[in-house]
Amino acid sequence: MSTLSARFDGKVGSFRLNMEFTIPSRGVTALFGPSGCGKTTLLRCIAGLNHMPGAELTLDGEVWQKGRTFVPTHKRPIGYVFQEPGLFPHLSVRKNLTYGMKRAGIDSRDSEHLNELTALMGIEHLLERGVTALSGGEKQRVAIARALLMRPRLLLMDEPLSALDQDNKNEIMPYLEQLHSQLEIPVIYVTHDRREVERLADQLLLLRKGELIAQGEIGEILTNPDLPFGRSQDAVTVLDGRVRHYDARYGLSTLQIDGGTLEVPDTLGPTGVYKRLRIASTDVSLALNTDQPSTILNRLPAVIWKILPTDGPSLNVLLRIGNMGEGSALLASVTRKSVESMELKPGQSVFAQIKGASLLGSSTTNKPRKHQMTPLIACE
Ligand SMILES: Nc1ncnc2c1ncn2[C@@H]1O[C@H](COP(=O)(O)OP(=O)(O)OP(=O)(O)O)[C@@H](O)[C@H]1O
Secondary structure, three states, X not given: OOOEEEEEEEEEOOEEEEEEEEEOOOEEEEEEOOOXXXXXXXXXXXXXXXXXXXXXXXXXXXXXXXXXXXOOHHHOOEEEEXXXXXXXXXXXXXXXXXXXXXXXXXXXXXXXXXXXXXXXXXXXXXOOOEHHHXXXXXXHHXXXXXXXXXXXXXXXXXXXXXOOOHHHHHHHHHHHHOHHHHOOXXXXXXXOOHHHHHHHOOEEEEEEOOEEEEEEEHHHHHOOOOOXXXXXXXXXXXXXXXXXXXXXXXOEEEEEEOOEEEEEXXXXXXXXXXXXXXXXXXXXXXXXXXOOOOOOOEEEEEEEEEEEEOOOOOEEEEEEEOOOOOOOEEEEEEOHHHHHHOOOOOOOEEEEEEOOOEEOOOOOEOOOOOOOOXXXXXXX
């Protein structure tokens, strides 16, 4: 299992990068931040395409850069997927795939490996086609398979969806969603699209002006009261839930989340797997009791942790699910008038009424790591 540790403190041209981080041995780590914050520069430094003197980089203890050591790009076991797929237009899909294998000294007759990856990316039926006849999404799936055929120990993806239209993005997304559960290597995924982060990332590195301003599990970062996500009018909570039960009569799956259970409309799927849920803060309302019947299925006990101003007219109430607030964080968008009339305050027990919890995509996610609990202490 390979863990990437990096320390970059220096300049690439006139642009300064200053950050230190470690990313876990598997799962998708998104590099997220506004245009020009240094995402691509960082990725290129990790790949060895940019050489920043003084930087340190190791993969699973193997030094790629430190002091005088600088392992050149072609000797780093990485797969790199760019915005443009960069396939050879005169070759078939199969030849595009095996060409790279041969160059890397990998036996291109290793059909088992080829079959595995073409199945993972859903391109088996395209192997004999010329690449010019493929859709943008299909081309990018070929490019990902080509990168993985090299048996990389680290996969770098630089905005792989940015050149695609919405239809092609929708088509490729389920294949990308498999990456965190199927690959046993770390994936670093550059994007400035929050929806991609919500669907694909396990961890997030948040960049601004060449610096790392936050790092953590996706669920934690999106609800962190000190970061812009949690204070946004269109804030979102992402939860990974374990499927416990499927009720065929109503077409509802019961998912176990940290601190409670949720029922969501879903198709029949295996129990025990983890699925990712997206809950918009505007789909969560608060009640002081559950005396009245409601059409809202999901009414969970929760404790108010903080009440946050937003960039809009409403407030975001940051909750912890569970009678004692022992579960996951959840954001609810509430008007100032309701906060005043219900006298909502930190530490108070409430019920979170979740109107819409949508499953993100079709695939399963990794078992989430238990979030570090922040105690319910003196809140503002
Ligand atoms: N070789 C270089 N020499 C000088 N400046 C550079 C070099 N490469 C990148 N830059 C500058 O560094 C900054 C960071 O660029 P970078 O492409 O890494 O940002 P980004 O976050 O990936 O942006 P985007 O989301 O728009 O792709 C920019 O101001 C860019 O102009």
